[in-house]
Amino acid sequence: MLPQTNRSVRTVRRSRIAAACFIGCLASQSAIAQDSESSLRRSIAWQVALETVGFTPGLIDGNPGRKTKIATWEFQRVKGLPKTGELDKATAEALKVDPDGSLILYTVESADLKEIEPVPHSWVAKSKKNLLGYSDLEEALAEKCHCTRGLLQRLNPNKKLSNLKPGDKYIGPAIANSARLPQAAQLEVNLNDKIIRVIDRDKQLAGLFHCSIAASKAKLPSGNAKVEFIATDPEYTFDPKMWPEVTEKITSKLTIPPGPRNPVGRCWIQLTLPGVGMHGSPNPEMIGKTGSHGCFRLTNWDALRLAKMVGAGTPVKFVDTPSEAAQRNP
Structure with missing residues (x-):
């Protein structure tokens, strides 16, 4: 049995806002650039959908590779779909892949900053710390979004993510919490x-x-x-x-x-x-x-x-x- 998910109204609204902002940013770009970003959103949506149903693609990076394809192939097998490892129409429908809802606008919270505590190289020094935390805010936000730092940078090209403060906004993959896990x-x-x-x-x-x-x-x-x-x-x-x-x-x-x-x-x-x-x-x-x-x-x-x-x-x-x-x- 695959896990069920439940995304709140607030999250859906944030998804729409983020999608609208993201598409708006592309309006002034070339047609080639827009095609590239459209492909990126589709790839992110594919990986987010796999993670949502529990067939994880590894880190979400917007660049589906072997891990994503193995997870897709296994999902297709379970669902009785043609086993290709690719995101064909039937698979996209079964996974409920939603490129327009694949990104949401997050707000930096005070809690995001609480575990920033660079880790020393020395094991003795590590043993004297109270917490082994993130090296910087960008690393913390990437983990929150289950994605690579590279993808987060690509989605927020004009932001120095490590310098954000509580209340600042950034775009990331729309991670959904599973309401019920098998x-x-x-x-x-x-x-x-x-x-x-x-x-x-x-x-x-x-x-x-x-x-x-x-x-x-x-x-x-x-x-x-x-x-x-x-x-x-x-x-x-x-x-x-x-x-x-x-x-x-x-x-x-x-x-x-x-x-x-x-x-x-x-x-x-x-x-x-x-x-x-x-x-x-x-x-x-x-x-x-x-x-x-x-x-x-x-x-x-x-x-x-x-x-x-x-x-x-x-x-x-x-x-x-x-x-x-x-x-x-x-």
Whole structure:
């Protein structure tokens, strides 16, 4: 079962305002520029729609690539549509892709500034902080909009986003909160695809999340496990034995404070495997590109969403055979 969404009247109005402002800005541009921006809005709408139904495209960047196409292919399979991985008419209708409502006008809030706390490079210095926060406001706003910093800059070309103040406006992807999320009967972690699939009680695919896996094949799990517990905004125990690449002289374990740039991000889903879990990330733009130390790393918002779909005892199965979706979208 796919999750249902509920976007408030206020959000819809903001969407219309933003769309109108965005289109208005294009009026004085060339026809080529307008075609380019129209394509951008369509691409953003495609990625937003996939995230809304729980088939995440990775970060929203307005440039649909492999992650977006795999998510689309799987959505098409579940819906009984032709499996192309592309946004054809039938898929766009099933996803309710809305280019005119893909962007909204946000207002910077005081809360957006509360977690701006640049992270020091030293692990010892990190352990002495109360919070590991965002480097600047632009980074905080990009995470709020589930998008890349590059996309946010493109949507706001005449703004220095890091210098905005409470009450200032900016344009971003129209992220919708899911009103109801399906519960997982099982998680399937495909080590080859670098994807966590949520299987519901009817044995149907109900969600899909891209992840990073262990860089070392020796640390990749196999067989089965279960979810043991879930912790949000967790502290992190830095063990120098687990970080051989760190050159800083540290002889004992350190407690690293919580925050969006904590090594495990906003959420930790402990599995019944020693030291192994599914968790958020301090570097969302690197998901799927770099290896972890043995865990499964997601964006913070995907980790938090996944945490709402599982509970203690949820079975987890590890597979390493490439899925058809991945093979069709290399």
